Amino acid sequence: MKPSTLRIGYRYRPKRLAPAYDAIVIGSGMGGLTTAALLSELGWRVCVLEQHYTAGGYTHSYERNGYEWDVGVHYIGDVGTQTRTRRMFDFLSGGKLEWAPMADEYDRFYVGDRVFNAMAGKQAFRDNLVRQFPDESDAIDAYMDLLRQVGRALSDLAMEKVLRPWQRKLAAPVMKLRTPEFMYRSTYDVLSSLTQDHDLIATLCGQWGDMGLPPKQSAFMVHAMIARHYLYGGFYPVGGSWRIADSIIPRIQASGGEVFTYARVASILMADGKVTGVEMADGHRIDCGTVISSAGIANTFESLLPAGEARTFGYADKLKSVRPSFAHLGVYIGLKGTAEELGLPRTNFWIYPHNDYDAAVEAFVKDRDAEFPVVYISFPSAKDPDYLNRHPGTATIEIVAPAPYEWFEPWKGTTWGKRGEDYEAFKAQLGERLMRHLYDKLPQLEGKVDYYEVSTPLSTEWFSAHRRGELYGLDHTVERFRQDWLGPRTRIPGLWLTGQDTLTCGVTGAMMSGLLTTMAMVGMRRMGPLMKRIYS
Ligand SMILES: Cc1cc2nc3c(=O)[nH]c(=O)nc-3n(C[C@H](O)[C@H](O)[C@H](O)COP(=O)(O)OP(=O)(O)OC[C@H]3O[C@@H](n4cnc5c(N)ncnc54)[C@H](O)[C@@H]3O)c2cc1C
Structure with missing residues (x-):
C-alpha cells in the first residue's frame, strides 16, 4: 500500500525543538490543539507532540490513489449560526474554517424495512417526527422539553470540571439541585418513560453511533447532548476535515510554539512527585514543568505515567471504573465520476437490522456472522463544495461499523500493511x-x-494510538459521568488532561475540553479577557 501524501505539522527532530517551552501537549487531536492554541493566545510557547505522521488526531484526513478520506469527522453540528461552538471554531482558525450545510434531511435511519429521517431545525425536527409518528405528538413534545432542560445542566456540569476539589465540594449541594435526575439515567430508561413506540425510540436513538453505545447502556445526558448538537443540522468543514488542524496550527506557531509529527512520547517524567517533562521514543528528554496529556485517559495513566506513580496517585484503581468504547471498521471508497453524476446524497445513512439496538449489539458481539448492529455510510465528497477542486472527476464514500477489538487480537503487534494473508482475508x-x-x-x-x-x-x-482501537475514548455510560476525576486537573503537580475523555466525545466535545483545560490551568482572571475576545 502506498503511504498517504497528505501530511500537516512539522516533522520532529530533537534539534528542531526550541530551547525551552512553557508547556508540552501530548497529542494533536482537537483537545490538544485547542488547549495549545488558547495557551498560545495567552503568550505561552507550547510544544505539541504527535506520534502520527500528520497532525489532527481523529480530525486528520489521508490521501491514497488520488482520493482523500476523513477518519473521524463526518459532520459537526451547531456551526450554522453564531453559536458558542461556531465562535470558538472561528477564533481558533482565525475565521479560516468554513462550513458547508448538509441536506435538510441530514441523517436517514433505515430501521429494518422502515425509513425515518432527522430534519434540520428544532421546529422542523419536531414536526417531521410528528409526521412520522402522528399518535406520539405528546411524547415528542415531552422529549423536546427534556432536550431544552438538559442545555443548562450540561453547561453546569462542564463548568464544574474547572473547579478545584474543595470548590466542587462547596458547589455540590447547588449542583444537585440544578441537575435533573434524568441526566444520570440510561437513554432507554428515559425514553421508554415517554413512549412505548419502539420505532419512535429507535428513531430518537438513530444517532447512537455518534457516541458508540446503544440506548440501554448509554447515559441520557450524552444522548441529549448529541441530539441538541445536531438539532440545527449537520455541517462539513469546507476543504476536508484536515483543514481543522491546518487552520489552528498557525495560532500555536505565532507564539513560538510548534506542532511536531512523528513525535511519540514514551513516558511522562517525574521527580519528587512532580512532572518534569517527557521522554520521547528516541530517548530524547524534553524538560518542562507543565505537561498536558491529550492522548486519552488509558494511554496517559496506563502507559505514559510510570506504573508506580499511577498507583501512588490512585489512578490505577480509578481506571477500573471506566472502559474503552467500541472499536470499529472503516471502509474508504473511491469512485470515478462526481458525487452529482453518481447521485450521492448530502445525507448520512444509518442502517439497522431492526429497532432493538441493544439486542442487535449483543447478538453481534456473541456471533461475528450476525448482522452488523449498525452500518453508517457517509458521502464526504458530496458534502464538501471544494472536493472537486482537489480531486476532479472523482467521489468518495466512507462506511463505519463496530467490530470488537478481540477479533483482531491474533494480529496484535504486527506491522501495518504486513499483517499476513489470513488478516487480509x-x-x-x-x-x-x-x-x-x-x-x-x-x-x-x-x-x-x-x-x-x-x-x-x-x-x-x-x-491514532487508541490502544483498543476505540472509536470514542471511554465509553459513555452513566458510571463514566459519575467519575469526578475525569476532568482537566490531576492529583499530580504539573500534569493536566484534555480531550474527549475529560468531557465527551465529538470534535466539539474535544474542543470544549480544551477550553476547560485552559481555564483550569490559568484561572478565570486571566481567561476572562480571552473569553471576551472569543465570544464578543
Ligand atoms: C470513525 C469515527 C467517526 C467520527 N465521526 C465524528 C463526527 O462525524 N463528528 C464529530 O464531532 N466527531 C466524530 N468522531 C469523534 C471525534 O473525532 C473525536 O471524539 C475527537 O476528534 C477526539 O479528539 P481528541 O483530541 O480527544 O482525541 P484524538 O483526536 O484521538 O487525539 C489524540 C492524539 O494523541 C496522539 N497520541 C496518543 N498517544 C501519543 C503519544 N504517546 N505520543 C504522541 N502522541 C500521542 C494520537 O496519535 C492522537 O492524534 C468520530 C470518531 C471516529 C473514530
Missing part, C-alpha cells in the same frame, strides 16, 4: 459485507467503485 470478508449494504441502498454504484480499502481496530491503534 478476514478484512476483505468484512469489507465485502459492508459494501453489500452500500449497493443495497445505492444500486447505481455497482461497477462504479474504482478502489476501496478496509481499516480495522488495529489500524486505529497503529495510526
Whole structure:
C-alpha cells in the first residue's frame, strides 16, 4: 500500500525543538490543539507532540490513489449560526474554517424495512417526527422539553470540571439541585418513560453511533447532548476535515510554539512527585514543568505515567471504573465520476437490522456472522463544495461499523500493511459485507467503485494510538459521568488532561475540553479577557 501524501505539522527532530517551552501537549487531536492554541493566545510557547505522521488526531484526513478520506469527522453540528461552538471554531482558525450545510434531511435511519429521517431545525425536527409518528405528538413534545432542560445542566456540569476539589465540594449541594435526575439515567430508561413506540425510540436513538453505545447502556445526558448538537443540522468543514488542524496550527506557531509529527512520547517524567517533562521514543528528554496529556485517559495513566506513580496517585484503581468504547471498521471508497453524476446524497445513512439496538449489539458481539448492529455510510465528497477542486472527476464514500477489538487480537503487534494473508482475508470478508449494504441502498454504484480499502481496530491503534482501537475514548455510560476525576486537573503537580475523555466525545466535545483545560490551568482572571475576545 502506498503511504498517504497528505501530511500537516512539522516533522520532529530533537534539534528542531526550541530551547525551552512553557508547556508540552501530548497529542494533536482537537483537545490538544485547542488547549495549545488558547495557551498560545495567552503568550505561552507550547510544544505539541504527535506520534502520527500528520497532525489532527481523529480530525486528520489521508490521501491514497488520488482520493482523500476523513477518519473521524463526518459532520459537526451547531456551526450554522453564531453559536458558542461556531465562535470558538472561528477564533481558533482565525475565521479560516468554513462550513458547508448538509441536506435538510441530514441523517436517514433505515430501521429494518422502515425509513425515518432527522430534519434540520428544532421546529422542523419536531414536526417531521410528528409526521412520522402522528399518535406520539405528546411524547415528542415531552422529549423536546427534556432536550431544552438538559442545555443548562450540561453547561453546569462542564463548568464544574474547572473547579478545584474543595470548590466542587462547596458547589455540590447547588449542583444537585440544578441537575435533573434524568441526566444520570440510561437513554432507554428515559425514553421508554415517554413512549412505548419502539420505532419512535429507535428513531430518537438513530444517532447512537455518534457516541458508540446503544440506548440501554448509554447515559441520557450524552444522548441529549448529541441530539441538541445536531438539532440545527449537520455541517462539513469546507476543504476536508484536515483543514481543522491546518487552520489552528498557525495560532500555536505565532507564539513560538510548534506542532511536531512523528513525535511519540514514551513516558511522562517525574521527580519528587512532580512532572518534569517527557521522554520521547528516541530517548530524547524534553524538560518542562507543565505537561498536558491529550492522548486519552488509558494511554496517559496506563502507559505514559510510570506504573508506580499511577498507583501512588490512585489512578490505577480509578481506571477500573471506566472502559474503552467500541472499536470499529472503516471502509474508504473511491469512485470515478462526481458525487452529482453518481447521485450521492448530502445525507448520512444509518442502517439497522431492526429497532432493538441493544439486542442487535449483543447478538453481534456473541456471533461475528450476525448482522452488523449498525452500518453508517457517509458521502464526504458530496458534502464538501471544494472536493472537486482537489480531486476532479472523482467521489468518495466512507462506511463505519463496530467490530470488537478481540477479533483482531491474533494480529496484535504486527506491522501495518504486513499483517499476513489470513488478516487480509478476514478484512476483505468484512469489507465485502459492508459494501453489500452500500449497493443495497445505492444500486447505481455497482461497477462504479474504482478502489476501496478496509481499516480495522488495529489500524486505529497503529495510526491514532487508541490502544483498543476505540472509536470514542471511554465509553459513555452513566458510571463514566459519575467519575469526578475525569476532568482537566490531576492529583499530580504539573500534569493536566484534555480531550474527549475529560468531557465527551465529538470534535466539539474535544474542543470544549480544551477550553476547560485552559481555564483550569490559568484561572478565570486571566481567561476572562480571552473569553471576551472569543465570544464578543
Ligand atoms: C470513525 C469515527 C467517526 C467520527 N465521526 C465524528 C463526527 O462525524 N463528528 C464529530 O464531532 N466527531 C466524530 N468522531 C469523534 C471525534 O473525532 C473525536 O471524539 C475527537 O476528534 C477526539 O479528539 P481528541 O483530541 O480527544 O482525541 P484524538 O483526536 O484521538 O487525539 C489524540 C492524539 O494523541 C496522539 N497520541 C496518543 N498517544 C501519543 C503519544 N504517546 N505520543 C504522541 N502522541 C500521542 C494520537 O496519535 C492522537 O492524534 C468520530 C470518531 C471516529 C473514530
